[in-house]
Amino acid sequence: MIHMSNPFEKKGKWLKGNLHCHTTESDGRLSPAKVVEKYRNQGYRFLAITDHNKITKVEENDIILIPGVEVSISGSEYDSSFHVVVLGLEDYERIDNLKNQGLDDLLDYVFSMDGYAFIAHPYWSSLTFRDLSDIEKLQAIEVFNATCDLIGKGYSSVYWDALLAQGKKIGGLAVDDAHRYDLPPTDSLKGWIWLKVEEISYKEVLDSLKKGLYYASTGPEFYSFGTKDGYIKASFSPVYRVNLITRNGRGASINIGDLELFSNNRYEELKLEIYKEDNEDVFEIGRYNIVIKKKNSGICYISAPLSIFRIYSRIEIIDVLGRYAWTNPLFIQ
Ligand SMILES: [Zn+2]
Ligand SMILES: [Zn+2]
Structure with missing residues (x-):
């Protein structure tokens, strides 16, 4: 049931969407x-309104609307609640009945009805790692939640990596969870996913979600990500930092801003070499043989040997405004 495909290797179109917000x-x-x-006017192509304990229905033709609801379920290790976002079901009553039976029963039901569900804001909820690793049918968690970020608890990647290190194929979503919208401090249009679909339809959006055919962002964009000839390769919009994330003790973090100031860089022990070639700035980091090219267009390229990764590889990029994008993981044999 759980898939994790690479959207960059699929044909189709990228659609921008938000899967968590309130009215x-x-x-x-x-x-x-x-x-x-609001979302339609900003170029979002799909949206899930996920009011608490209620499926809010709206008629609209110019954006794909996924019926959704956010429910709280008790049972976490330290007495806080799971907030679960359920998508793709029309009937709230059955969900309401199942809430009291626990998370696993609810997820069984949701997936048996061809719906989708993910765990919202683990950091904000003070969940434990065991809370998440015990969920049998977990498919995705929010790696970023804009409204939780207003109190500094927007980022939940630490949970994500703990799950991925166990080989669990879990997707990472960025969402708004908007409540305030334009009232400062604002919490809308700040976290979204880019989803790859073959055709633009409601069914295809849900199918692509289930297959993990997306990446999460709060700003920067990925253009490619995948493996080739023993390397992980990616290209993306201009950023100042790239994190190559994998299981314990491996991986790398490269600060491109520092690379540009190489005379005073922190990467001496990595045998940094920088040279110009055909109007490209090429940065090479010797220890890992990581290469970053920054073309005049501003597109950044990175390639890093698979040998620096264990179990899985995912890439985070961070732009000069501190905005992130996260690929979903690739699992390494
Ligand atoms: Zn919530
Ligand atoms: Zn919410």
Whole structure:
């Protein structure tokens, strides 16, 4: 049931979407119609309104609307609740009944009905790692949640990596979880996913979600990511830092800003070499044989040998404004 495909190796179109937000039907500040209008006008192609304990219905043709709801379920190790976002189901009553039976029963039901579900904001919820690793049908967690970031608890990647290090094929989502929208400090249009679909339809959006055919972002963009000839390769929009993340003790973090100031760089022990070639700046880091090329276009390229990764590889990029993008993991044989 759990898939994790590489969206960069699939044909199709990229669609931008947000899978978690609230309206005046629960504790959000904007009406459902205004919320839809806001995302549609900003180029989002799909949206899930996920009010608390209620499936809010809106009529709209210009954006794919995925019915959704956020439910709280007790049972975490230290007495806090799981917040679960359920997508693709129309009938709330059954979900409500299953809430009291526990998370596993709810997820069994959701996936048996061809729906989708993920765990919202693990950091904000003070979940434990065991809370997440015990969930049999876990498919994705929020790696970033914009409204939780307003109190400094937006980033949950530490949980994600703990799960991935166990070989669990879990996707990482960025969402708004918008409540305030334009009221400062704002919490809308700050976290989204780019989803790869072959055709633009509701069914295809849900199918691609289930297959992990997306990456999460709060700003920067990936253009490619995959393995070739024993290397992990990726290209992306201009950033100042790249994190090559894998299991304990391996991986690398490269600060491109520092590379540009190489006369005063921290990478001497990595035998950094920088040279110019055909109007490209090429940065080579000897120890790992990681190569970063920054073309005049501003597109960054990185290639790093598979030997520096264990179990899985994912890439995080961070731009000068501190905005992130996260690929989903590739699992290494
Ligand atoms: Zn929540
Ligand atoms: Zn929420």
